[in-house]
Amino acid sequence: MTRMPFKKLALSTAAAGMIFGAALPASAAGYTDVPKESSHHDNIVRANELGIMTGYGDGTFKPNGxxxxxxxxKALGKYVVKHSGLTPEEYVKTYGTASVPNFSDVPNSWADQELVMYSKIVKDMGIFKGSNNRLMAGNLITRDQMAEVLARTFAFRDLPGAPEISDIGGSAYAKSIEILFENGISVANPYHPRATTSRAQLATFLVRSYDKVSKEESVMPASFYSELRKGKVSDAIVQIGSTLTELKKKAGDPEAEYDFEGGIRHVYGKYEYGVPHPVLEEGDPVTTVTYYFDEEPSLEEVMRHMGPVEQTEEEEDPMEYDYLWYHKGDFEVFFEYEWGGDTIDNVTVKSNR
Structure with a gap:
């Protein structure tokens, strides 16, 4: 089976807070309505301990809700925000999500302003896409829809083989259900894809997802990807929009220069700065900044932090490279990796102005 080009976000212990729960957490001793015999008991208690999902002030969890x-x-939107290390207000300002087009049935005038905010965040991150731009927020979420949004959020790898799940042949989200099975997030067979999803089931899904991604070590800090989402490469001498004159003023002459796709790349260690070709004067704008990784991050790490892959470019020649593309309006970000490979060689920010 092939990789799914979805983003994923890793939830660190430091970033984990209450991402789903209506009120106060119950004590670690347990909830009054979650018997120890329940197959979800341990995950519900652990979800509370991790701060991933909490109960209510009366000591209940309402597992069948x-x-x-x-x-x-709201749950996954809070996950995204807490992972960023920002407050909701800071997140909205940093990534400009207030300007993300609304789902048509969740206008800015909607009474539930929390839903308005998080609906734009998950739309921007590609977690929820809606049907004909309708979120249908009041509809109960089915188990196959839950599989789809979890696969998008955590971007679990599509592992080799095909699990035999007896009842998903007619589901539009069969691939995501298979991926949950492959990664140990779900073990229910039959899966009951069209059944609704309970709070207990979500607690189990989230704890298993947390445990899965928390075992994966990130090569680059979250701040590196946060800067990329704003069109900047961390620790670069200059950024796109600067000039060759400014680059040379700060760093002197480059170690090397070479032609590349209609421009000239100027090499400074692990960084390359591209200007249009031919170079007419040193004031020419820097339109690309490329960074070559010392330790290569996995595709999963990139998608975990960057969001949905809007375009994947694959070369037919297995000696060539593939690219993960992210279009951000005035700029785009693309990651290059060997054909069929699993780690990223370099990242480039390119100006679209």
Whole structure:
């Protein structure tokens, strides 16, 4: 089976807070309505301990409570924000999500302003895409829809083989359900894809997802990807929009120069700065900044932090490279990796102005 070109976000212990819960957490001793015999008991208690999902102030968890799409939008939206290390207000300002086009049925005038904010965040991150731009927040979320948004959020790898799940042949989200099985997030067979999703089931999904991604060590810090999402390469001498004159003023002459796709790359250690070709004067703008990784991050790490892959470019020649593309309006970011490989060789930020 092939990789799914989805983003994923790793939840660190430091970033984990309450991402789903209506009120106060119950004590670690357990919830009054979650018997120890329940197959979800341990995961519900662990979800509370991790701060991933909490109960209510009366000591209950309401494990059989059914989840709406709006509930899950808020849950995963809070996950995204807490992973960034920002407050919701800072996140909205940093990434400009207030300007993300609304789902048509969640306008800015909607009474539930929390839903408005998080619906834009998950839309921007590609977690929820809606149907004809409708979120349908009040609809109960089905188990196959839950598989889809979890696969998008955590970007689990599509592992070799095909699990035999008896009842998913008619589901539009069969691939995501298979991926949850391959990664140990779900073990239910039959899966009951069209059934609704309970709070207990979500707790189990989230704890298993947390445990899966928390074991994966990140090569680059979250701040590196945060800067890329703003069109900047961390520790670069200059950024796109600067000039060759400014680059040479700060760093002197480059170690090397070479032609590349209609421009000239100027090499300074692990960084390369591209200007249009031919170079007419040193004031020519820097339109690309490339960084070659010392330790190569995995595709999963990149998608975990960057968001949905909007375009994947694959070369037919196995000696060539593939690219993961992210379009951000005035600029784009693309990651280069060997054909069929699993780690990123370099990243480039390119101006679209």
């Amino acid at each position: 059914q989840l709406s799409r709006g509930n899950v939008v």
